[in-house]
Amino acid sequence: xxxxxxxxxxxxxxxxxxxxxxxxxxxxxxxxxxxxxxxxxxxxxxxxxxxxxxxxxxxxxxxxxxxxxxxxxxxxxxxxxxxx
Amino acid sequence: xxxxxxxxxxxxxxxxxxxxxxxxxxxxxxxxxxxxxxxxxxxxxxxxxxxxxxxxxxxxxxxxxxxxxxxxxxxxxxxxxxxxxxxxxxxxxxxxxxxxxxxxxxxxxxxxxxxxxxxxxxxxxxxxxxxxxxxxxxxxxxxxxxxx
Numbered sequence: 001x002x003x004x005x006x007x008x009x010x011x012x013x014x015x016x017x018x019x020x021x022x023x024x025x026x027x028x029x030x031x032x033x034x035x036x037x038x039x040x041x042x043x044x045x046x047x048x049x050x051x052x053x054x055x056x057x058x059x060x061x062x063x064x065x066x067x068x069x070x071x072x073x074x075x076x077x078x079x080x081x082x083x084x
Numbered sequence: 085x086x087x088x089x090x091x092x093x094x095x096x097x098x099x100x101x102x103x104x105x106x107x108x109x110x111x112x113x114x115x116x117x118x119x120x121x122x123x124x125x126x127x128x129x130x131x132x133x134x135x136x137x138x139x140x141x142x143x144x145x146x147x148x149x150x151x152x153x154x155x156x157x158x159x160x161x162x163x164x165x166x167x168x169x170x171x172x173x174x175x176x177x178x179x180x181x182x183x184x185x186x187x188x189x190x191x192x193x194x195x196x197x198x199x200x201x202x203x204x205x206x207x208x209x210x211x212x213x214x215x216x217x218x219x220x221x222x223x224x225x226x227x228x229x230x231x232x
Contacts, residue, residue, distance in 0.1 A: 041174075042172075049200060061201065
């Protein structure tokens with residue numbers, strides 16, 4: 001799976017939880033879930049659970065705490081996919 | 085850990101404590117009771133001359149028994165040391181079927197949907213004394229425990 005495909009999937013997953021819709025307009029690896037999209041901490045958990053289902057991976061507490069931006073999420077997804 | 089210990093850890097007091105007793109708590113579920121005192125503060129204004137328990141209070145009662153008590157139990161199981169509990173309601177989606185009047189006793193039954201990254205989400209139901217469904221819904225909260 002290439003970068004663009006992963007980013008598109010993350011965007012699709014995070015859209016319903018996004019408060020600041022303008023943040024979706026220039027969605028890229030630097031997009032910060034909390035600062036740019038104004039996702040709250042409870043919904044960030046939902047995003048991660050949806051990512052797990054979408055990519056069939058398991059995200060541990062350590063990975064979760066490093067998932068501040070879309071790029072962080074993409075790297076973690078790629079890393080987990082690479083292992084399986 | 086017995087249920088008294090969980091009740092003592094609840095960060096609420098009268099007039100905003102809506103748990104009288106717990107009858108079961110395990111890894112996946114919780115069950116408890118509450119009787120709404122006739123002189124509860126909200127009956128004076130909800131409604132004028134027609135006291136009915138507000139839906140938000142029923143939701144709160146379901147959250148306290150179904151999510152907070154279960155959350156405290158799960159955190160204690162995980163850490164096994166005294167904890168300072170921090171809470172926040174994150175979402176609730178509740179359907180209501182029957183009214184609850186002053187003096188009524190309700191039973192709340194909760195089943196865990198997931199507990200991940202400090203978010204506990206449950207499917208919660210409230211029943212009257214003849215086991216008729218009063219309300220049901222999905223309630224989620226952030227539950228954190230810091231070592232004291």
